[in-house]
Amino acid sequence: MAPRIVTLAEIEHALAGANLVAAIERGFAHYSAGDAVVPPVGELLFDEPPGDVHIKYGYVRGDEHFVVKIAGGFYRNPELGLPANSGLMLVFRQRTGELDTILLDDGRLTDVRTAVAGAVAAKYLAPRVVERIGVIGTGVQARLQVEYLRGTVDCTNVLVWGRTASSVDGYRRALEANGYSVARAATPDEVAANCRLIVTTTPSKVPLLRAVEPGTHVTGVGTDTADKNEVAAAVFARADLVVADSVAQCRERGDLHHAFAAGAVDAARVVELGDIVRGVHQGRAADADITICDLTGVAVQDIQISRAVLDALRAKESS
Amino acid sequence: MAPRIVTLAEIEHALAGANLVAAIERGFAHYSAGDAVVPPVGELLFDEPPGDVHIKYGYVRGDEHFVVKIAGGFYRNPELGLPANSGLMLVFRQRTGELDTILLDDGRLTDVRTAVAGAVAAKYLAPRVVERIGVIGTGVQARLQVEYLRGTVDCTNVLVWGRTASSVDGYRRALEANGYSVARAATPDEVAANCRLIVTTTPSKVPLLRAVEPGTHVTGVGTDTADKNEVAAAVFARADLVVADSVAQCRERGDLHHAFAAGAVDAARVVELGDIVRGVHQGRAADADITICDLTGVAVQDIQISRAVLDALRAKESS
Numbered sequence: 001m002a003p004r005i006v007t008l009a010e011i012e013h014a015l016a017g018a019n020l021v022a023a024i025e026r027g028f029a030h031y032s033a034g035d036a037v038v039p040p041v042g043e044l045l046f047d048e049p050p051g052d053v054h055i056k057y058g059y060v061r062g063d064e065h066f067v068v069k070i071a072g073g074f075y076r077n078p079e080l081g082l083p084a085n086s087g088l089m090l091v092f093r094q095r096t097g098e099l100d101t102i103l104l105d106d107g108r109l110t111d112v113r114t115a116v117a118g119a120v121a122a123k124y125l126a127p128r129v130v131e132r133i134g135v136i137g138t139g140v141q142a143r144l145q146v147e148y149l150r151g152t153v154d155c156t157n158v159l160v161w162g163r164t165a166s167s168v169d170g171y172r173r174a175l176e177a178n179g180y181s182v183a184r185a186a187t188p189d190e191v192a193a194n195c196r197l198i199v200t201t202t203p204s205k206v207p208l209l210r211a212v213e214p215g216t217h218v219t220g221v222g223t224d225t226a227d228k229n230e231v232a233a234a235v236f237a238r239a240d241l242v243v244a245d246s247v248a249q250c251r252e253r254g255d256l257h258h259a260f261a262a263g264a265v266d267a268a269r270v271v272e273l274g275d276i277v278r279g280v281h282q283g284r285a286a287d288a289d290i291t292i293c294d295l296t297g298v299a300v301q302d303i304q305i306s307r308a309v310l311d312a313l314r315a316k317e318s319s
Numbered sequence: 320m321a322p323r324i325v326t327l328a329e330i331e332h333a334l335a336g337a338n339l340v341a342a343i344e345r346g347f348a349h350y351s352a353g354d355a356v357v358p359p360v361g362e363l364l365f366d367e368p369p370g371d372v373h374i375k376y377g378y379v380r381g382d383e384h385f386v387v388k389i390a391g392g393f394y395r396n397p398e399l400g401l402p403a404n405s406g407l408m409l410v411f412r413q414r415t416g417e418l419d420t421i422l423l424d425d426g427r428l429t430d431v432r433t434a435v436a437g438a439v440a441a442k443y444l445a446p447r448v449v450e451r452i453g454v455i456g457t458g459v460q461a462r463l464q465v466e467y468l469r470g471t472v473d474c475t476n477v478l479v480w481g482r483t484a485s486s487v488d489g490y491r492r493a494l495e496a497n498g499y500s501v502a503r504a505a506t507p508d509e510v511a512a513n514c515r516l517i518v519t520t521t522p523s524k525v526p527l528l529r530a531v532e533p534g535t536h537v538t539g540v541g542t543d544t545a546d547k548n549e550v551a552a553a554v555f556a557r558a559d560l561v562v563a564d565s566v567a568q569c570r571e572r573g574d575l576h577h578a579f580a581a582g583a584v585d586a587a588r589v590v591e592l593g594d595i596v597r598g599v600h601q602g603r604a605a606d607a608d609i610t611i612c613d614l615t616g617v618a619v620q621d622i623q624i625s626r627a628v629l630d631a632l633r634a635k636e637s638s
Contacts, residue, residue, distance in 0.1 A: 086411075086415075
């Protein structure tokens, strides 16, 4: 049987109104409970022009489907007038292996499920009062992380640090059009000094966030390979609670991987986000705690978001 | 830009007339010369119903494209009236990561490139005179291996062993319709006693081929996971030349993996098929030699066959 092919416009339409926080947090819970089969990430690297492609795949036992997601980042594409990110998600039937649906999302679902994971982290780890959201970076994720916090964190003030004035201006215009007020920080340190909820979203290979104040939560999403690093080991060393989407994966990649290498964190102390969701471990315990959540991206997020899209498409068709 | 979506019928049309042996042997040469980037195979296993999905991906440096191939085997599907094999190939642009073409081949290209690899192995390793092709197994690969030998090995007599009379009957009818004469062997040993070119094509987990005569070449294609095993370690121990599509991969899976574990073969003695193709190592040296080629499937075959399909589609469109 020919697979259903879903375009980006249909995907965007399906996403509107779906309860994505619930879908993604259920995914993390499955993952940490051991209900998900999620092999190590496949990776394909390119030198010239530089690019990386990640293949994430897996399934939740007993589900109808399994998912293979391919997502690429080719960072010189904007020079050619092309988006840096690309990709698609493939949904297969778990009982027969048949290809059910091709989600031609051009990487959009990866962007969204990553942003939603940030909201899940904030739901359990952000301080009760957030007066200003701090953002390191000005790219797609810098914008989506803030926008997908809506409904979870009641704050529309953003303090952003970016490398150039023009990238910050573009970022500011995009968010202000959506009802946020955005100020520019001169340094990452200025973000750290003024924000109790900070999201790092860059592909930096040198730590940008070097220290944070008591009562701060940091979500790191930019660092998804072994060589990238945004949050310094010293920040991990001072944290009261260190959380990861996948402890196994963060041994190999992400900011935590560098913190482990520096001896700043004992792996036994790291809690999985899914264990907090399912109540096996407490989230933020005290207002003055420093918490960090390192998100490197797990296939269970891709499974859950493609399922949410399929469910929404079915619901719209049957209504 | 929306990817081109190519149906199975269009793929079959494109394959007709393409020089696939040349395409695949060039792929093996690239692989063994180190020109190909081919990360380890991704694997997703299912218990109930049993199934396995393999994800192979990679690129040849300097090529226009990279390829991700997903191929599934769900062995109870025939009970539901569905083919056991499924899958698709995705062709992306190497310079931008954009999805170029989706080849909806339902696993057909994997079947064909595996059969063509058998022809490449026979081209360099089969004895000069083959009076009877021996086949262990009666599935799709048992048929295609024989059919794709046409043009490489001048022989239309087949001696086949299968578990049941009905499977052998079906196999015989299919091949006889294509001009072959097919006899049934009572045991794998009978195949070994009467054939100097033998192809093993089953998912067996216990060795079926336990000894061969001098002057025999064996191509093993059925064994592609760590637990499958068709060719006994004793056959490897007696071989004059042991060949693999990928020495690295055969340490982890395939018949060779079992032969290594049994101490029957020294890894330093194993020659890569691509090194024979590019003349770095000799193929069959003497009529009386026993040669074995263990094929576990390498992404470079998927790269080459999808490229052959794209080239053929372009040629048909511009003609």
